[in-house]
Amino acid sequence: MRRTWIDEFSGGSVLVIAGGLLLAVAGIAATATQPVLQPQIALAFGALIALGELVRVNLPGDRSAAPLGAAGGLAYALLGDFRGVDGDTTTYGVLQVVAVSAIAILVGAVPHMAVGQPPRLESLARRVLIAGFAAVLFRPLYTSGYLDGISDGGWQLPAFMLAIVLFSGLVDALLAALARSGREHSPFTSAARDEFGALLGIGSAIGATGVLIALAAGAMGYWALPLFALPLVVAQFSFRRYASIRATYDQTIQALSRVTEVGGYTETGHSQRVAQLSVAVGHEMGLSEDDIKDLKYAALMHDIGQLSLTDPISSGATTLIAPDEQRRIAAYGAEVIRQSGMDRVAHIVEQQTEPFRRPGLPFDANIPVASRIIRVANAYDDFAGGSMESVTRLYALDRLREGAADEYDPLVVDIMSRVVERTMLVDV
Amino acid sequence: MQQLRPVAQVYLAVVTAGALAALVAALAVIAGDREHLRVLAVLAPIFVLSIFLKSRMTQQVDLSANVPILIAAYLIGGWSVACLVGISAIVLDRRKALSRILFNNAQWVLMGLAGGLIYETMGGTSMQTVPTDGFEAALLGPIVVSIIAVIGINAALMLGILAFQEQINPGTIWRSMVLTSVGPYFAYGLLGLLMAVLWSIGGGFAAALVLLPLLVARRAFNQYAEQREAYESTIRALVQAVETKDHYTRGHSERVSRASVLIARILKMRDDRVEALRYAGILHDVGKLGVPTRVLQKTGPLSDMEFAAIKRHPRNGTEMVRGIAFLEEAYNGIMHHHERLDGRGYPLGLAGRDIPEFARIIAVADAFDSMTSTRSYRGAREISEALHELENCAGTQFDPTMVQALIAALQLEPWTVAAPAEQRQVDVELGAPSFDHDDPAANLPTEPDPQIAAEAELAERRNQRLLHRRDVTRRGGWS
Numbered sequence: 001m002r003r004t005w006i007d008e009f010s011g012g013s014v015l016v017i018a019g020g021l022l023l024a025v026a027g028i029a030a031t032a033t034q035p036v037l038q039p040q041i042a043l044a045f046g047a048l049i050a051l052g053e054l055v056r057v058n059l060p061g062d063r064s065a066a067p068l069g070a071a072g073g074l075a076y077a078l079l080g081d082f083r084g085v086d087g088d089t090t091t092y093g094v095l096q097v098v099a100v101s102a103i104a105i106l107v108g109a110v111p112h113m114a115v116g117q118p119p120r121l122e123s124l125a126r127r128v129l130i131a132g133f134a135a136v137l138f139r140p141l142y143t144s145g146y147l148d149g150i151s152d153g154g155w156q157l158p159a160f161m162l163a164i165v166l167f168s169g170l171v172d173a174l175l176a177a178l179a180r181s182g183r184e185h186s187p188f189t190s191a192a193r194d195e196f197g198a199l200l201g202i203g204s205a206i207g208a209t210g211v212l213i214a215l216a217a218g219a220m221g222y223w224a225l226p227l228f229a230l231p232l233v234v235a236q237f238s239f240r241r242y243a244s245i246r247a248t249y250d251q252t253i254q255a256l257s258r259v260t261e262v263g264g265y266t267e268t269g270h271s272q273r274v275a276q277l278s279v280a281v282g283h284e285m286g287l288s289e290d291d292i293k294d295l296k297y298a299a300l301m302h303d304i305g306q307l308s309l310t311d312p313i314s315s316g317a318t319t320l321i322a323p324d325e326q327r328r329i330a331a332y333g334a335e336v337i338r339q340s341g342m343d344r345v346a347h348i349v350e351q352q353t354e355p356f357r358r359p360g361l362p363f364d365a366n367i368p369v370a371s372r373i374i375r376v377a378n379a380y381d382d383f384a385g386g387s388m389e390s391v392t393r394l395y396a397l398d399r400l401r402e403g404a405a406d407e408y409d410p411l412v413v414d415i416m417s418r419v420v421e422r423t424m425l426v427d428v
Numbered sequence: 429m430q431q432l433r434p435v436a437q438v439y440l441a442v443v444t445a446g447a448l449a450a451l452v453a454a455l456a457v458i459a460g461d462r463e464h465l466r467v468l469a470v471l472a473p474i475f476v477l478s479i480f481l482k483s484r485m486t487q488q489v490d491l492s493a494n495v496p497i498l499i500a501a502y503l504i505g506g507w508s509v510a511c512l513v514g515i516s517a518i519v520l521d522r523r524k525a526l527s528r529i530l531f532n533n534a535q536w537v538l539m540g541l542a543g544g545l546i547y548e549t550m551g552g553t554s555m556q557t558v559p560t561d562g563f564e565a566a567l568l569g570p571i572v573v574s575i576i577a578v579i580g581i582n583a584a585l586m587l588g589i590l591a592f593q594e595q596i597n598p599g600t601i602w603r604s605m606v607l608t609s610v611g612p613y614f615a616y617g618l619l620g621l622l623m624a625v626l627w628s629i630g631g632g633f634a635a636a637l638v639l640l641p642l643l644v645a646r647r648a649f650n651q652y653a654e655q656r657e658a659y660e661s662t663i664r665a666l667v668q669a670v671e672t673k674d675h676y677t678r679g680h681s682e683r684v685s686r687a688s689v690l691i692a693r694i695l696k697m698r699d700d701r702v703e704a705l706r707y708a709g710i711l712h713d714v715g716k717l718g719v720p721t722r723v724l725q726k727t728g729p730l731s732d733m734e735f736a737a738i739k740r741h742p743r744n745g746t747e748m749v750r751g752i753a754f755l756e757e758a759y760n761g762i763m764h765h766h767e768r769l770d771g772r773g774y775p776l777g778l779a780g781r782d783i784p785e786f787a788r789i790i791a792v793a794d795a796f797d798s799m800t801s802t803r804s805y806r807g808a809r810e811i812s813e814a815l816h817e818l819e820n821c822a823g824t825q826f827d828p829t830m831v832q833a834l835i836a837a838l839q840l841e842p843w844t845v846a847a848p849a850e851q852r853q854v855d856v857e858l859g860a861p862s863f864d865h866d867d868p869a870a871n872l873p874t875e876p877d878p879q880i881a882a883e884a885e886l887a888e889r890r891n892q893r894l895l896h897r898r899d900v901t902r903r904g905g906w907s
Binding site: 158208209237238241245254255259263309336341342 | 622626628630631632633637641642643646647652656661662664665666669673714715717719720721750751754
C-alpha cells in the first residue's frame with residue numbers, strides 16, 4: 001500500500017478548521033471596521049444560510065451536510081444584479097461574504113449545540129472557506145465591471161457561474177478528503193475518491209441552486225431566495241429519508257450481530273469489536289466507502305453461521321476449532337446473508353475461513369481483502385477479547401505475527417498491529 | 429390490455445381527434461416563427477428525456493419532471509409550443525397497446541392546450557424575456573388559474589377513460605386521484621414558473637438547470653426505495669434463519685404478521701403503527717435464534733430447564749431488536765406475545781390491559797396460525813374450528829376484542845392457511861418435535877419464571893416511554 005506525503009497530516013481536520021477560523025476572523029474584523037454594503041441583502045442571505053444550517057442533515061458515510069446553507073453561501077458569493085436595491089446591483093466584496101457566511105453558520109449551529117449535538121467543526125469551516133473561495137473568483141470581476149459584457153441574458157454568465165461552482169465543489173471535496181483521511185487514518189487518495197463520488201450527488205444540486213438563486217435575483221429580487229431554494233428542499237427531504245432508512249439498516253445489522261450473543265454462541269461484544277477493528281484496518285488500507293460498508297456488515301455478521309450449531313462452541317472462538325468446521329459454519333452464515341440479497345457480504349463471510357496461503361502454494365488473490373481483514377481481526381479478538389491490558393494485546397499480536405505469511409495476510413497483520421498499538425497509547 | 433369497450437372506443441376517438449386538431453392549429457401558429465421554434469427545440473428534448481425519469485416505485489410520491497416542463501412551455505411559448513412539446517414524447521413511448529399510447533399522448537397535448545389558452549386569456553405574458561413590470565402580481569393569478577385548468581383536464585380525461593373502460597366509480601377516482609394530485613400539481617406549477625423565469629434571464633441553458641436539484645432528489649428517492657426493499661429482504665432473511673431452526677415456524681412469522689395486520693385494520697389503527705405491527709409480527713419469534721437448536725427440535729417431553737429456555741425467546745427477541753429505532757413500539761409486541769389475559773402467561777405474567785396492545789394482537793394471530801397448521805401430533809384444524817377455540821379462550825387467554833376483530837376480518841378477506849409441511853428427512857430420522865407451544869390446546873405450564881420476570885420488568889420499564897415514534901414508512905401518493 002503506497003502512502004503519499006499528505007497522509008502524514010493526520011491532523012487534516014485541524015488544518016481545515018484553522019483555515020476556516022482564520023478566514024472567518026479576518027472577514028468579520030474587516031467588515032466590522034466599515035459600513036455593511038446592501039445590509040438587507042446580507043440579512044436575507046444570512047437568514048437563508050442560518051436556516052440551512054439549522055436543518056442540516058447527516059448523510060450516509062458520516063457526512064454532515066447543510067445543503068440549503070451551502071447553496072445560500074454560494075449564491076451570496078455569486079450575486080450580481082439584484083432587483084429592488086439601489087441601482088439594481090450589488091457592490092459588497094469578498095470579506096463581507098465571508099463575514100455574513102461565518103456569522104450565519106454560527107447562528108444556525110447554536111441550537112444544535114444547545115441540544116448537545118454540536119456539528120462537526122470541520123464541515124462548518126469548509127462551508128465558510130468555500131463561500132469565500134467562490135467569492136474570490138467572482139466578486140472582484142463583477143464589481144469592477146468585467147462581467148458586464150456577458151450579463152445580457154445569454155448563456156455565458158450562467159456558464160461562468162457554473163464553472164466557479166464546479167471548481168469550488170472540487171476544492172470542497174479536497175478539503176473534506178483531507179479531513180477524512182486524518183480522521184480515519186486512510187490514504188488521502190482513497191478519501192478523495194470517496195469525496196468526489198459524494199460530490200456528484202447532493203453537491204450538484206447545491207451548486208445548481210446557488211447559481212439559480214444568484215441569477216434569478218437579478219430579475220426577481222428577494223423572491224428568488226425562497227422560490228429557488230424549494231427544489232433543494234425537496235432534494236434534502238429525499239436525502240433525509242434515504243439517510244434514515246440507511247441508519248435503520250445499520251441498526252438492524254447491528255441487531256443481527258447480537259443474535260449469536262443472545263443465543264450464548266459468542267461472547268458479548270465480539271462481533272462489534274471485530275467490526276471496529278476491521279473497519280479501522282480497512283480505512284488504513286484505503287478501501288472505498290462501499291467496500292468499508294460491506295466489510296463492516298460482514299464483520300458484524302461473520303459468526304452468524306454458528307446459529308446452525310446444535311450446541312454452542314466454547315466461548316464462540318472459531319479460531320480454535322477445526323478448519324472444516326469453521327468452513328461449514330461460514331458457509332451456513334453466508335447462505336443466510338445471501339438470502340437478504342447482500343451477495344458481496346455473503347462472499348466475504350464465506351471466504352473468511354480461507355488461510356492466506358496454503359503451504360507451498362502462491363497466495364490466492366481471489367480471496368477478498370475484506371475476508372483477510374476479518375480473519376485477522378477475528379483471530380485477534382479470540383486471543384485478546386476486549387482486553388485493554390497491553391500484555392494481553394501484545395501477546396495476541398505476537399500470536400498473529402507467528403501465523404503471518406501462512407494463516408494470516410502479513411500486510412493486514414502489520415496494519416492491525418499499528419492500529420492496536422495506536423489505540424493502546426490512548427487507552428493504557 | 430383487454431379489448432376496448434365500444435363506449436371507450438368512441439371516447440378515445442374523440443380525445444385523439446381533439447388532440448390532433450389542437451396540433452394542426454399549433455403547427456399553423458408556430459410555422460415560420462423562429463422564437464417559438466427555438467423554445468420548442470430546447471424544451472421538447474428535455475420533455476422526451478424526462479420520460480426516463482419515471483420513478484421505479486409506483487406507490488410513491490412521483491416527482492414527475494414532465495408536468496413542470498409542459499407548464500414552462502406555455503409560460504414561455506404559449507399554448508402552441510405546449511401542444512407540440514406535449515406530443516414530443518410519443519417518439520420514445522414504449523407502451524404496448526396503441527390505445528394507451530394514443531390516450532396518454534393526447535392527454536399531454538390537451539393539458540398543454542388548456543393551460544396555455546387559460547394563461548393567455550387571463551392576461552399572462554410570455555416569459556421569453558423578463559417582464560418589465562416584475563414577476564409577482566402580473567403572473568401569479570393567471571398561473572394559478574391555468575394550473576387549475578391543467579389539473580381539471582387531466583382529471584376529466586382520466587375520469588372518462590377509467591369510467592368507460594375500467595368501470596371504476598368516479599367518486600373513487602375523485603378521492604384517490606384528483607384530490608391527492610392538487611398539491612403536487614401546484615409544486616409542478618411552481619417549478620414550471622421557475623424554469624420560465626430562468627428562461628427569461630438566461631435562456632434555455634439556465635432553465636434546464638432547475639431540473640438538476642429535481643434529478644438529484646429523484647435519485648436520492650430511488651436510493652431510498654432500493655434501500656427499503658433491501659431492508660425488507662434482510663428482515664426476511666433473519667426470519668428464515670429462525671425458521672430453519674424451528675420446524676414449526678416455516679412461513680409462520682409471515683402469516684402471523686398478516687393476521688396481525690388484518691386485526692389492526694379492523695381496529696382502525698394508524699398507518700405507521702400498522703407498519704410497526706407488521707414488523708413485530710414478522711419478528712415475534714426471532715428470539716428463538718437464541719434458543720439452542722437441540723431444545724427447539726427435541727422430541728418427547730421437555731425438562732423444566734428446556735422449557736425455561738424456550739420461554740426466554742420473547743425476551744431474547746426484544747433484546748435482539750432493541751436498538752432498531754423505528755421498531756420501538758414493536759418491542760412490546762415481541763416481548764409480551766405469550767402473556768395471557770388472566771396473568772398466567774410469560775415472561776412477566778402481565779394481565780388484562782397491562783399487556784400492550786401489539787402483544788394482545790400478536791397472541792391471537794399466533795395461536796390462530798398455529799391451530800390452522802399441521803402438527804405431528806394432530807392435523808390442521810378448520811378455520812371455523814380454530815376461531816371457535818379462540819372464542820373459548822377469549823377472556824382467559826386472549827383479548828376478546830382482538831378475537832372478534834380477527835373473526836370480523838376473516839369475513840372480509842380470504843385467508844390462506846399454511847400448506848401442510850412435507851415430511852422432512854430430518855423429521856424422519858429424528859422424529860418431529862412433539863408439541864408446539866404456540867398452540868393453546870397443547871396445555872403447557874404457564875407459571876411466570878420469577879427470575880426472568882424480574883429481569884424483564886427492568887427491560888419493560890425501558891420500553892414504556894416509546895409509544896409515539898417518527899414515521900419512516902411508505903407514504904402513498906399520486907403517480
